[in-house]
Amino acid sequence: MKLVTQVRYGIRILLDLAMHQSRGVIQMRDIAERQNISLKYLEQLIRPFKKAGFVNSKRGRNGGHSLARSPETITLAQIIMVFEKDQAKQDISRLSEGYSQYQDALITEAWNEAKDAFYQRLEKVTLANLSIGTTKKLWQDSDILIL
Amino acid sequence: MKLVTQVRYGIRILLDLAMHQSRGVIQMRDIAERQNISLKYLEQLIRPFKKAGFVNSKRGRNGGHSLARSPETITLAQIIMVFEKDQAKQDISRLSEGYSQYQDALITEAWNEAKDAFYQRLEKVTLANLSIGTTKKLWQDSDILIL
DNA sequence: GTAATATATATTATTTTAATCTATATCAAA
DNA sequence: TTTGATATAGATTAAAATAATATATATTAC
Numbered sequence: 008m009k010l011v012t013q014v015r016y017g018i019r020i021l022l023d024l025a026m027h028q029s030r031g032v033i034q035m036r037d038i039a040e041r042q043n044i045s046l047k048y049l050e051q052l053i054r055p056f057k058k059a060g061f062v063n064s065k066r067g068r069n070g071g072h073s074l075a076r077s078p079e080t081i082t083l084a085q086i087i088m089v090f091e092k093d094q095a096k097q098d099i100s101r102l103s104e105g106y107s108q109y110q111d112a113l114i115t116e117a118w119n120e121a122k123d124a125f126y127q128r129l130e131k132v133t134l135a136n137l138s139i140g141t142t143k144k145l146w147q148d149s150d151i152l153i154l
Numbered sequence: 155m156k157l158v159t160q161v162r163y164g165i166r167i168l169l170d171l172a173m174h175q176s177r178g179v180i181q182m183r184d185i186a187e188r189q190n191i192s193l194k195y196l197e198q199l200i201r202p203f204k205k206a207g208f209v210n211s212k213r214g215r216n217g218g219h220s221l222a223r224s225p226e227t228i229t230l231a232q233i234i235m236v237f238e239k240d241q242a243k244q245d246i247s248r249l250s251e252g253y254s255q256y257q258d259a260l261i262t263e264a265w266n267e268a269k270d271a272f273y274q275r276l277e278k279v280t281l282a283n284l285s286i287g288t289t290k291k292l293w294q295d296s297d298i299l300i301l
Numbered sequence: 302g303t304a305a306t307a308t309a310t311a312t313t314a315t316t317t318t319a320a321t322c323t324a325t326a327t328c329a330a331a
Numbered sequence: 332t333t334t335g336a337t338a339t340a341g342a343t344t345a346a347a348a349t350a351a352t353a354t355a356t357a358t359t360a361c
Contacts, residue, residue: 008238008269008278010261012350017252018261026252034306041251048351050307052189067359068305083264092348105173106166106187110284112158112166117230121275122155128268161321184336195320197338217337218304239317 013090016044016052018137019062022055025078025134032064032071055089078134084126160237163191163199165284168208168233172225172281179211179218206236225281231273 020044020064029035035053039046053072056062074081102108166189174180182200184191200219203209210222221228249255 010265019250022252022257032248042253043248043250062338066307069360070306083261101190103166103190105169106189110169113279113284114230117276117279118157121272122326124275125155125268128271129264132260132264136262149357192320193321211338213338215336218330
């Protein structure tokens with residue numbers, strides 16, 4: 008259970024876009040430099056965000072990317088799910104001696120509910136939450152942490 | 155977020171041991187046959203269970219494996235954790251423009267709490283829970299499901 | 302029409318997961 | 332004390348997922 012690179016970079020990409028919203032569109036080259044991500048890899052990572060409607064893009068000269076939704080509405084859970092593989096084909100466990108559909112159903116149900124619990128917690132963190140600390144830097148200048 | 159083979163097989167191995175407890179030690183060859191798992195792979199999977207104190211083994215002729223703890227005390231969460239990799243070296247995210255320790259801490263905290271929520275749900279399913287349905291086969295002979 | 306941008310697809314490299322192979326240690330029974 | 336049945340250990344191979352790079356193409360502002 009590991010926070011994969013795709014997600015870690017994904018968060019930074021969206022955060023970067025969020026924090027430079029005022030500039031209009033942002034070029035991927037700039038994000039790549041600021042975030043120390045290879046441009047080519049970045050291009051690959053931003054595609055799912057476009058597809059999922061988190062990011063708009065404009066081609067051609069003076070083109071670039073921008074956030075399509077407000078930072079308050081984008082959560083960690085959503086970002087992670089953007090990179091979740093299609094598991095529709097989730098391999099149906101073969102049954103065997105002492106392992107019936109009944110067992111399988113119990114396990115699957117628990118598994119799914121556990122996943123839900125996981126994502127529910129991550130729904131509580133939005134891009135907006137994450138931005139505040141940096142722009143204001145309150146967290147390092149004071150003992151009082153204002154969120 | 156996927157139920158990996160190691161875990162799916164792991165559950166079956168322990169369930170198999172649980173359901174044949176009365177016979178004393180069980181040979182891996184038998185488990186392999188019953189559960190359709192390659193003997194060699196099985197040998198590899200059972201090692202972590204031994205290390206974690208779930209399973210006892212006896213070498214030599216008439217040797218085999220047996221459950222070291224009662225099925226009521228073994229949960230799905232525990233089984234999954236047996237196969238969790240050591241993530242002590244969890245790669246410390248490099249900071250960058252607009253990505254501070256503060257952000258990193260927020261994310262890490264949420265992530266850890268989300269994991270906890272996940273495992274908490276899976277603590278509720280024990281090997282004993284899983285065994286009942288099979289040994290009694292009530293679930294397929296009746297409309298009333300007694301758990 | 303040309304330079305700056307995104308898009309698309311293919312390729313390579315690395316890591317993780319799954320499975321097999323070979324050799325060794327241990328023990329019970331004959 | 333030998334022999335055969337078992338577990339143990341470590342190496343090897345195969346397949347799949349993840350991470351990263353490369354090359355060629357499509358759009359658009361100027």
